[in-house]
Amino acid sequence: MTLLITLAGMGYALACSDMRISLAKKNGTFTPLDETFNKHIVFHSNGVTANISYTGVARWTVGGRTVNLYDIISEAAVQAAEKNLAFGPFTLAIVERIVAELEVPALQAFRSSLEFELHITGYHQQLPFPFIAVMSSYRRAAPWSVPAEIQQEAHFSGISWYFKLAETPEVIFGGSDQYLRMEEKNNMLDAVRRGADAFNMARLAASLIERVSQRTAIVGPKSVSILLPQQGMLDTNLWERTPTGLNAFLPRLVFPGGTKMGPSVFPIEMQLMANGHLPKQSLFAKSVVVSSYKRSVRRRIFRLQHGKSMPGIMGLLMLALFGNIPDEYEDFGLKSPKE
Numbered sequence: 001m002t003l004l005i006t007l008a009g010m011g012y013a014l015a016c017s018d019m020r021i022s023l024a025k026k027n028g029t030f031t032p033l034d035e036t037f038n039k040h041i042v043f044h045s046n047g048v049t050a051n052i053s054y055t056g057v058a059r060w061t062v063g064g065r066t067v068n069l070y071d072i073i074s075e076a077a078v079q080a081a082e083k084n085l086a087f088g089p090f091t092l093a094i095v096e097r098i099v100a101e102l103e104v105p106a107l108q109a110f111r112s113s114l115e116f117e118l119h120i121t122g123y124h125q126q127l128p129f130p131f132i133a134v135m136s137s138y139r140r141a142a143p144w145s146v147p148a149e150i151q152q153e154a155h156f157s158g159i160s161w162y163f164k165l166a167e168t169p170e171v172i173f174g175g176s177d178q179y180l181r182m183e184e185k186n187n188m189l190d191a192v193r194r195g196a197d198a199f200n201m202a203r204l205a206a207s208l209i210e211r212v213s214q215r216t217a218i219v220g221p222k223s224v225s226i227l228l229p230q231q232g233m234l235d236t237n238l239w240e241r242t243p244t245g246l247n248a249f250l251p252r253l254v255f256p257g258g259t260k261m262g263p264s265v266f267p268i269e270m271q272l273m274a275n276g277h278l279p280k281q282s283l284f285a286k287s288v289v290v291s292s293y294k295r296s297v298r299r300r301i302f303r304l305q306h307g308k309s310m311p312g313i314m315g316l317l318m319l320a321l322f323g324n325i326p327d328e329y330e331d332f333g334l335k336s337p338k339e
Contacts, residue, residue: 002055003219004174006119012198012281013121013130013228015051016205020220040148043254045081050122051226055175057114062106082258099157117174122228134162143172169193176219179212199286222288229281232233235312237283245269269306276307276330
């Protein structure tokens with residue numbers, strides 16, 4: 001079962017998970033299967049931009065038909081975005097779609113074993129704080145460490161729904177979090193409440209996930225984080241080095257109107273990462289710097305404040321596809337001339 005770590009920080013929302021999808025049985029042994037963005041879906045609908053991550057049963061087969069939870073969530077998100085649903089009806093549409101799949105008569109004998117949990121975190125354009133919502137088939141109490149002024153819960157057919165507007169930082173653990181020690185959970189909560197930025201929290205989450213992978217094979221050592229900042233654009237820390245540069249990965253994106261893209265990968269040349277300064281809430285650019293330079297050089301780069309902000313994954317994608325990027329970001333001289 002995937003380990004989810006979902007954070008509402010000071011000025012950002014962050015969704016972290018390991019990348020293991022299953023333990024496939026072959027020749028009498030179980031082999032781990034890891035993928036890239038198989039557990040995250042970013043959507044925008046009616047003023048809400050958020051990421052959905054999930055843990056638990058990934059797929060099941062009934063009547064010769066294989067059902068993937070990822071596809072159910074994606075299809076429900078697309079249909080909800082087509083109707084421009086607000087957040088409440090949007091999440092209700094996802095719950096109703098999942099319940100409909102689980103109420104097939106052939107599943108009733110073992111439905112209780114099909115456990116899952118969804119975490120949704122992001123922003124509403126009219127609110128200054130991030131939110132976290134949890135939809136769970138097994139959780140029976142709200143997961144918050146501290147109550148909030150604005151929080152709600154509801155219970156459907158075997159699914160509980162919890163919502164919190166995080167005016168103060170919050171961390172939620174889901175899935176295989178029983179393998180985390182209470183001290184480890186408290187350290188993470190303490191770090192985000194002290195004002196740690198998204199990059200450092202993503203690194204802390206990655207170290208916890210790697211530690212848990214040594215305690216159980218159902219959690220993989222590799223992890224991914226998705227950043228939704230209060231100011232700025234979507235960013236991730238998932239990339240791989242190639243002979244010519246980098247391959248950067250994006251999760252599935254559901255746009256207003258229901259158009260979807262990805263999961264996808266696109267190449268980036270290293271020499272483009274040469275100008276500007278690193279914004280406070282950054283994943284991709286900071287992770288490249290940490291991987292590419294020794295500590296003394298990293299410190300100088302991290303302290304730089306001149307020039308425009310280095311774009312993250314979404315900014316680079318905008319530059320590649322449209323030749324344009326917001327004025328506050330470095331365009332590397334590649335911006336299309338104005339007509």
